[in-house]
Amino acid sequence: MRVPLSLMAMLVVLVPTTPVPAVAEGGPAWEACVGPASTPDERVKACSTVIDTKSETGRRLAGAYCNRGHGLTEKRELEAALSDLDEAVKLDPTYACAFNNRGRVYSFKRDYDRAIADYDEAIKLDPSLAMAYGNRGESRYNKGDLDGAIADFDAAIKRNPGYATAYANRGYVYARKHDTAHALADFTMRIKLAPDVLAYIDRGNVYRDSEQLDRAAADYGEAIRVAPTDARGWRNRGMIRLYLGDNKGGLADYDKALQFDPADVFSWNNRGQARMRLGEKQGAIADFRKALELKPGLQTAQEALKKLGAL
Template identity: 85%
Template sequence: MRVPLNLMALLAVLAAIASAAVAAEGGPAWDVCVAPTSTPDERVKACSTVIDTKSETGGRLAGAYCARGHGFTEKRELDAALSDLDEAIKLDPTYACPFNNRGRVYSFKRDYDRAIAEYDQAIKLDPSLTMAYSNRGESRYSKGDLDGAIADFNAAIKRDPTYAMAYANRGYVYARKHDTAHALADYTMRIKLAPDLLAYIDRGNVYRDSEQLDRAAADYGEAIRIAPTDARGWRNRGMIRLYLGDNKGGLADYDKALQYDPADVFSWNNRGQAKMRLGDFKGAIADFRKALELNPGLQTAQEALWKLGAL
């Protein structure tokens, strides 16, 4: 889906560990192991310390394995993640966290049926685990079951009306179903709850596809404001400006896009289009040639160079 899994799944660990663990106070390694702000490397290292020093037992040890499994998942070390999550389940078969996170591993492996089965078990064990519904919705979407995905996102939102990613994911599915009104409503709620780069780009894309170009440009402008060194806002707004005939504005946006992502073939191609419209034929030729260097089969760049007599 459009929304990355690692954004959606931010640990079932915290809520699940809280119910599974009552034994000890922990220590610095434990705190880093389960902290939602820890990087995957920090999490794996800290949880390994907890596990190797045998400082925890029972539910808290299961929590450490689940947390380290999450860290390995984010590092895409999927077999290591499965090993840890299997161990967490052996230690506590009633613990929803490893089933949810094991579902994510199988989703990354594109085994969506197995992923759904894992999410089913996580939900059976903890019906309040909002992210398990949202994660299951992602797997159902990946299987082509759009209505089933929407039902799961509905369930996630019912259990937690502030869960921004469920709105984002449901909005994505509505957009794929060409239900513009519902897609815009969901993306607008996502922006209200968590106004980040992707939230504005996703809503901007719906405005773009429904030919509300001024609104699309405004959303891409907000994406630029939030993340000015991310190329995505610049190149999306650049495209809208070219659609609207603002070739100078489009050129300026693609200059910025290429500053932050010089490997994007379409930015080179589209900047070439802007330069060609502005009469900078030499610059256009250079940009189209760069686009073809990155993608030798790009037909639009080939056609432009042929029109310019440079092919």
């Protein structure tokens, strides 16, 4: 017994990268440039000040380019980020930060071979850099090398046992390999380390796919508790409720999901299913038509409208 694909919500896990700061002791601009709490905009502005004023040289100047490149990457200004990270490598070819962050740019550009080559170099320069292993694991996953990805996430966790994202991504790979026990263990550790909405949804998805639907609903409920204005918890729990035959509960959850994300085609489609099952013909027709407006040709919506005599 599997949950119908028309009711599934898929998630993708990415490894975020954070800057690897050089030793900081150079005034407010330098502090904001390399500080882990800076936003991407703050980082780009501060690092630009450091670079433009020529207040740093050597590795610290490379660090300014490396961290500005990180900020630009987070802003998805990938060509500008690549230029900065190339300059950081030129200034200090022994600086692992530059190779790690440049690998992330190549990863966003889906050039996974070049990303892996840069992560290899970062690891060679700094074998303790857990983030480089985690990022390389993500690129290996995207190339379809699941065992290589797991090995890298293992290495990242060994070097940083509190690396929540590495547990999440390793869990995602185990789920892809249908290794439910290991996936649940990793997602549970992720929840222990960083109990955010995605952590509960990821574990809920494993429970869902292994047909432990009550546990899946409980995790989606926790996602709602943690982030009540995030549509993902509502629509995932709504899907489980519909599958279990709780059409009123499913309808209520999809009402909430659409309140917070009115552009989600499957929420319209699934709320239409709930309304159709509850005998709310006109509401169901309206929902299925909205789903088709958002995704013309959606087969489940077309079939439902034909069944309702509205197509």
